[in-house]
Amino acid sequence: MTSDEVQAMAEVATDPAVVWSAVTGISMKDCSEFVRMVNALVLDCLPHLPPRSYSFVVDGAQGEEALSLPVIMKAITMEKPVIRVDSGLRLIRLSDEGLTMKDVQRRTRTEQTIEVLCQGSYLTYCVAGHVVREGDLASNASHMPVASRFRRPIAEFESLLNDNLATSFHNERRLRYWHNRKKRILLAKPDKTEVIFQRELKAWLEEHVIDQIRVIAETRGLGQDPTDITVITAAGDVVIEIKWLGVNASGTTYKEPRITEGVRQVAIYLDNDGRLTKGYVVCYDARPHEVHLNESKWEASAMHPLCDDPRILFLESETASEKATA
Amino acid sequence: MMSAVDVAGRSRDVMLALHFAAQSGGTISRIRLQKFVYLLDCIARLYDVLPSSVTHRTYHNGPYDATIQNAVDVLVFRGFVASEFRKPRTFTYQLTQAGGDVVGLWLETDAFARRASAARDLATALEQVGWSSIVKLVYAEPTYRTRSGVGFGQALVVDDVTTNSARVMWATISDALGVGATFALHPAAVVYAFLRVLKTIASRSPTPEHDDDI
Numbered sequence: 001m002t003s004d005e006v007q008a009m010a011e012v013a014t015d016p017a018v019v020w021s022a023v024t025g026i027s028m029k030d031c032s033e034f035v036r037m038v039n040a041l042v043l044d045c046l047p048h049l050p051p052r053s054y055s056f057v058v059d060g061a062q063g064e065e066a067l068s069l070p071v072i073m074k075a076i077t078m079e080k081p082v083i084r085v086d087s088g089l090r091l092i093r094l095s096d097e098g099l100t101m102k103d104v105q106r107r108t109r110t111e112q113t114i115e116v117l118c119q120g121s122y123l124t125y126c127v128a129g130h131v132v133r134e135g136d137l138a139s140n141a142s143h144m145p146v147a148s149r150f151r152r153p154i155a156e157f158e159s160l161l162n163d164n165l166a167t168s169f170h171n172e173r174r175l176r177y178w179h180n181r182k183k184r185i186l187l188a189k190p191d192k193t194e195v196i197f198q199r200e201l202k203a204w205l206e207e208h209v210i211d212q213i214r215v216i217a218e219t220r221g222l223g224q225d226p227t228d229i230t231v232i233t234a235a236g237d238v239v240i241e242i243k244w245l246g247v248n249a250s251g252t253t254y255k256e257p258r259i260t261e262g263v264r265q266v267a268i269y270l271d272n273d274g275r276l277t278k279g280y281v282v283c284y285d286a287r288p289h290e291v292h293l294n295e296s297k298w299e300a301s302a303m304h305p306l307c308d309d310p311r312i313l314f315l316e317s318e319t320a321s322e323k324a325t326a
Numbered sequence: 327m328m329s330a331v332d333v334a335g336r337s338r339d340v341m342l343a344l345h346f347a348a349q350s351g352g353t354i355s356r357i358r359l360q361k362f363v364y365l366l367d368c369i370a371r372l373y374d375v376l377p378s379s380v381t382h383r384t385y386h387n388g389p390y391d392a393t394i395q396n397a398v399d400v401l402v403f404r405g406f407v408a409s410e411f412r413k414p415r416t417f418t419y420q421l422t423q424a425g426g427d428v429v430g431l432w433l434e435t436d437a438f439a440r441r442a443s444a445a446r447d448l449a450t451a452l453e454q455v456g457w458s459s460i461v462k463l464v465y466a467e468p469t470y471r472t473r474s475g476v477g478f479g480q481a482l483v484v485d486d487v488t489t490n491s492a493r494v495m496w497a498t499i500s501d502a503l504g505v506g507a508t509f510a511l512h513p514a515a516v517v518y519a520f521l522r523v524l525k526t527i528a529s530r531s532p533t534p535e536h537d538d539d540i
Contacts, residue, residue: 001468001495001498002490004526004527005468005523008522008523008524008527009495009498009499009502009523010502011522011526012519012522013502013503013519015519021512021515021518022500022511022516022519023511024512025514027450027514028450028451028454028515028518029454031515109508112507130505
């Protein structure tokens, strides 16, 4: 056989619609349409879904409801990420079956069917126990997305904060917050000082919280409390209050009592919203190091049972050379 | 020398070709008829059908079997097929009412069930890859590709397993598609895959210079 014949055959043999049609006898037209619909649905839903895996597996039964974003969200939030569908991509049922590649291969081999494993925009097509094609829909990349070592569940909040501090704050790597680094004066424009830290932490949590459904900042209106950040998970919602300590460029100064203010605010949020299952107070400390060490207390009586001890994060301002010559 | 049996066999192929082509939107000219029946011979083994006792041979406009033209002329004479002249110099064919009735009777019985399945799946696959590409598909088919360079009149044995033939190609495709399958593959998908492969090869080859509508 010539090389172009071999190459042409390899292209066809990795078309999931062709393989699925050959294995099951479902018409090529229907198989191709299914693959097209899956790709279109995943791309449409991509901006709205949390970074969680789910899959579509074609069942022999007849479905009813057309698949849509709410159905996929429901599958993810209910921890039933295996979405059984018919060949027309209509929902049959949601299932809590396993979602490892081994599970997918075993399932498709046993049922002689096709399953599409979706990890963000990275799709893996498995037919009759074998991976036929995998790749990134959005970028045509053929490599698996690499798991970030910073991805953690929200329950590891302390580690999430430390990762963020080490990665983004060190030497103002990802954000600027010093108006005058040597005098330890924080920026106050164009954004308010608190917004600088709130925006950074929200972005970090959006990127790295594994079990999030959504991360919301500053809910307002309709009687909602103006929480700084709320992380919504299947196990319940988590509220995070952001404060800063020290001096900013507008002359505003916050000292130790600011910590207790944050604690009280979180207690109110936790009392008012039954969906909240945990509260955190995070204070970004621009005060001198001595003050940070000696004046970082809060009123224990103001603490809500569901609120963790406040995290008071010292903001480094000395460079390595400055520290060495000190 | 062609026999009455050969012509009868090809008459069956012509009528099946015209029936399923009409269902899948194909217009059959003289050249397309030759090409369709040639591809039908290529995939016959996939349906456990013995290939025709007469073979196509290499010729000016691709694989050519005189028995096919003979058969369609007989069918036109007998009123089962209607022909229409198309400028500048070709004919198109379609079944008449009588011809359609005959094919309908065949399809109700098992008489030519496998051959009919092959013709149906081939027509469906051609509809999907495009009827207009049928000439290029045949030119990309490995048996013809190999033999056409030798000269005119070369016999095209499409199911020869000892050479790079159509049969070897679709058997390889079938093996690749069937990895993991616990039941026999459905031939319609293999036929489609076979045509897709030919289309890909054709897209990378020089375009044949002759006019399809001859």
